[in-house]
Amino acid sequence: MIITEKRSRKQIFNSLKGNKTVFLIGCAQCATVCKTGGEDQVDEMESDLRKEGLKITGKAILDPACHLVKVKQLFHKNKETFKQTDAVLVLACGDGAQVIKDGTKAERVLPALETLFLGEVERAGHFTQKCILCGDCIIDRTGTICSLTVCSKGLLNGPCGGSKNEKCEVDKEKDCGWILIYKSLKESGDLDNMRKIYKPLDYSKQLKPQKIIL
Ligand code: SF4
Numbered sequence: 001m002i003i004t005e006k007r008s009r010k011q012i013f014n015s016l017k018g019n020k021t022v023f024l025i026g027c028a029q030c031a032t033v034c035k036t037g038g039e040d041q042v043d044e045m046e047s048d049l050r051k052e053g054l055k056i057t058g059k060a061i062l063d064p065a066c067h068l069v070k071v072k073q074l075f076h077k078n079k080e081t082f083k084q085t086d087a088v089l090v091l092a093c094g095d096g097a098q099v100i101k102d103g104t105k106a107e108r109v110l111p112a113l114e115t116l117f118l119g120e121v122e123r124a125g126h127f128t129q130k131c132i133l134c135g136d137c138i139i140d141r142t143g144t145i146c147s148l149t150v151c152s153k154g155l156l157n158g159p160c161g162g163s164k165n166e167k168c169e170v171d172k173e174k175d176c177g178w179i180l181i182y183k184s185l186k187e188s189g190d191l192d193n194m195r196k197i198y199k200p201l202d203y204s205k206q207l208k209p210q211k212i213i214l
């Protein structure tokens with residue numbers, strides 16, 4: 001899931017300076033789980049913007065906001081409204097905001113959230129990064145734990161040697177990622193993997209922008 005957090009109201013109001021009318025769009029998926037762009041947060045934003053003297057021309061929760069076809073459907077249903085809208089404020093991830101720009105052709109589409117990482121929902125309000133989307137997955141060799149994400153230095157070949165009492169030398173509150181990998185490999189009887197040196201990842205897979213056509 002894409003983890004997001006709310007931008008400060010001050011930052012949002014500043015980005016909206018000079019605009020009088022705003023259309024709000026949230027996301028029924030990731031941003032709803034993060035409580036950053038679901039129905040309640042869109043309603044709160046509407047009320048706060050009204051207090052700032054802005055007129056809300058409309059609001060919608062897309063399922064999801066990053067789906068171009070759904071954005072285009074919303075646009076076609078609200079063509080006249082969008083003509084009377086100075087800015088679209090998006091309570092979804094940066095991907096969603098850009099898809100909304102593509103699908104609505106609105107001149108000004110602004111993010112209301114910070115997009116942080118791809119992560120696990122441990123429980124309500126607790127999220128942990130699990131993957132940095134490298135495109136050349138190694139977790140078959142590292143006990144199904146991503147060293148690029150769990151190790152503070154993102155080491156492909158670890159540990160670095162600085163760990164003390166199983167904690168990371170960069171952040172002493174954090175378990176050393178490579179010790180977690182060691183334990184996982186030991187449990188599955190794959191400790192031999194710790195002795196292998198892995199070649200650099202194929203970073204050509206990270207050339208941007210990536211595109212897949214199935
Ligand atoms: S190695 Fe890590 S960053 Fe790369 S795809 Fe696998 S989980 Fe994601």
Ligand code: SF4
Binds near residue numbers: 152160178
């Ligand atoms: S102590 Fe462990 S987690 Fe921290 S940087 Fe070194 S190998 Fe990575």
